[in-house]
Amino acid sequence: xxxxxxxxxxxxxxxxxxxxxxxxxxxxxxxxxxxxxxxxxxxxxxxxxxxxxxxxxxxxxxxxxxxxxxxxxxxxxxxxxxxxxxxxxxxxxxxxxxxxxxxxxxxxxxxxxxxxxxxxxxxxxxxxxxxxxxxxxxxxxxxxxxxxxxxxxxxxxxxxxxxxxxxxxxxxxxxxxxxxxxxxxxxxxxxxxxxxxxxxxxxxxxxxxxxxxxxxxxxxxxxxxxxxxxxxxxxxxxxxxxxxxxxxxxxxxxxxxxxxxxxxxxxxxx
Amino acid sequence: xxxxxxxxxxxxxxxxxxxxxxxxxxxxxxxxxxxxxxxxxxxxxxxxxxxxxxxxxxxxxxxxxxxxxxxxxxxxxxxxxxxxxxxxxxxxxxxxxxxxxxxxxxxxxxxxxxxxxxxxxxxxxxxxxxxxxxxxxxxxxxxxxxxxxxxxxxxxxxxxxxxxxxxxxxxxxxxxxxxxxxxxxxxxxxxxxxxxxxxxxxxxxxxxxxxxxxxxxxxxxxxxxxxxxxxxxxxxxxxxxxxxxxxxxxxxxx
Numbered sequence: 001x002x003x004x005x006x007x008x009x010x011x012x013x014x015x016x017x018x019x020x021x022x023x024x025x026x027x028x029x030x031x032x033x034x035x036x037x038x039x040x041x042x043x044x045x046x047x048x049x050x051x052x053x054x055x056x057x058x059x060x061x062x063x064x065x066x067x068x069x070x071x072x073x074x075x076x077x078x079x080x081x082x083x084x085x086x087x088x089x090x091x092x093x094x095x096x097x098x099x100x101x102x103x104x105x106x107x108x109x110x111x112x113x114x115x116x117x118x119x120x121x122x123x124x125x126x127x128x129x130x131x132x133x134x135x136x137x138x139x140x141x142x143x144x145x146x147x148x149x150x151x152x153x154x155x156x157x158x159x160x161x162x163x164x165x166x167x168x169x170x171x172x173x174x175x176x177x178x179x180x181x182x183x184x185x186x187x188x189x190x191x192x193x194x195x196x197x198x199x200x201x202x203x204x205x206x207x208x209x210x211x212x213x214x215x216x217x218x219x220x221x222x223x224x225x226x227x228x229x230x231x232x233x234x235x236x237x238x239x240x241x242x243x244x245x246x247x248x249x250x251x252x253x254x255x256x257x258x259x260x261x262x263x264x265x266x267x268x269x270x
Numbered sequence: 271x272x273x274x275x276x277x278x279x280x281x282x283x284x285x286x287x288x289x290x291x292x293x294x295x296x297x298x299x300x301x302x303x304x305x306x307x308x309x310x311x312x313x314x315x316x317x318x319x320x321x322x323x324x325x326x327x328x329x330x331x332x333x334x335x336x337x338x339x340x341x342x343x344x345x346x347x348x349x350x351x352x353x354x355x356x357x358x359x360x361x362x363x364x365x366x367x368x369x370x371x372x373x374x375x376x377x378x379x380x381x382x383x384x385x386x387x388x389x390x391x392x393x394x395x396x397x398x399x400x401x402x403x404x405x406x407x408x409x410x411x412x413x414x415x416x417x418x419x420x421x422x423x424x425x426x427x428x429x430x431x432x433x434x435x436x437x438x439x440x441x442x443x444x445x446x447x448x449x450x451x452x453x454x455x456x457x458x459x460x461x462x463x464x465x466x467x468x469x470x471x472x473x474x475x476x477x478x479x480x481x482x483x484x485x486x487x488x489x490x491x492x493x494x495x496x497x498x499x500x501x502x503x504x505x506x507x508x509x510x511x512x513x514x515x516x517x518x519x520x521x522x523x524x
Binding site: 051135138139140142143145146147148149154 | 315318320344347348350351352354355356358359360371372374375376417420424
């Protein structure tokens with residue numbers, strides 16, 4: 001049974017002993033989340049079954065189409081803000097023609113996967129944690145277990161696959177939209193010709209930047225799915241517990257996106 | 271036979287089950303009653319290892335279920351159906367899809383055979399007309415019956431009922447009681463029922479056990495239970511307006 005049982009503190013435990021127990025519990029949960037992620041990955045062949053394939057397509061729709069409007073608006077405005085702030089500085093040195101390069105490299109390497117990750121964690125991950133959490137407190141997960149249906153494969157695998165596939169695609173889309181937003185500011189406020197903007201943007205873009213960005217986004221997608229589903233599966237104590245699980249899923253995903261993002265950048269660029 | 275062997279369960283520093291030992295015979299309807307928070311549902315969850323004991327063991331026909339894992343646990347759980355208090359139907363599936371789910375996922379039956387089996391059990395619980403409705407579109411009583419249909423669709427040997435009549439009107443409650451009796455008498459299903467409803471407990475149970483602070487304080491046939499001198503059992507009966515004299519005069523129990 002996937003449950004988070006309350007910590008059984010000894011009655012006379014000191015603060016230090018309680019901290020040790022909490023740390024042990026935290027490490028144990030980290031391990032359980034990793035095992036759950038591995039179980040979900042091992043369940044990928046089940047997506048060949050028509051019923052599971054349908055669930056996967058439903059998740060693709062939720063992740064992809066569902067978050068597209070938010071991603072578009074955020075990406076365009078991030079691109080515009082980047083172009084405006086960097087463009088003003090570049091203008092002081094008469095280098096505003098390079099604004100396309102600056103926006104493209106920022107979006108491609110860091111901003112696109114980062115923004116996509118945050119949006120997916122906030123919009124999709126929280127919804128996953130809330131839905132699975134509600135199912136947990138309503139005994140629907142226990143009902144699946146009694147029927148010998150693995151809830152991880154049944155519920156988490158389609159979500160994990162959808163996020164792993166769509167996060168890089170959405171990241172690429174975010175990059176394009178952000179660059180387009182930058183172009184709007186570049187051409188209208190910095191008086192950089194459109195062709196020059198595009199040329200500068202394409203000149204700087206390297207294949208390595210593209211695949212590192214896509215790789216990052218895929219890792220973020222996997223992390224969001226694992227964290228959100230784990231929090232959902234281990235939710236306890238009714239509506240309050242579901243709310244807490246949802247909040248934990250968003251906070252943990254945000255932190256992991258920042259920390260893991262740094263290490264991936266370090267791995268590929270230093 | 272289900273056997274609890276000195277089962278202790280602690281949750282968050284509290285002892286929920288305290289050295290609990292009892293046996294449930296094959297073909298029996300065993301009813302567990304008691305106030306809220308005494309560990310009735312926890313007891314039920316131990317039978318199918320939704321919870322594991324802190325110490326002690328739970329056995330099913332000589333095979334320990336409380337330490338079973340993997341395929342062995344799956345094989346043991348195949349012998350059970352479980353009716354949850356909330357029904358626990360999956361909200362994005364129709365009633366028929368919910369009932370068919372265990373057959374699609376865990377058997378090799380052809381789709382038309384599955385459809386036929388689903389139709390049979392839905393007729394048994396009088397829900398054939400609601401097959402294509404979503405769980406949110408039907409009443410609480412209908413949801414319970416749909417969940418019961420799902421619990422029995424694989425023809426289990428043992429069905430566990432967690433508060434099968436809670437929140438239902440008396441007529442629907444008696445319908446559920448009759449279904450439990452029908453499954454027991456006609457199909458030989460062993461039943462373990464957790465309930466607050468003493469009318470139901472005394473009407474359907476072969477034996478009734480009173481759980482209080484993690485231990486059984488009274489266990490016996492409905493007649494023995496009503497005649498009990500145990501203060502907790504008497505208090506529980508009187509709270510539902512059942513007295514030794516009154517209940518038997520009305521002829522509510524076997």
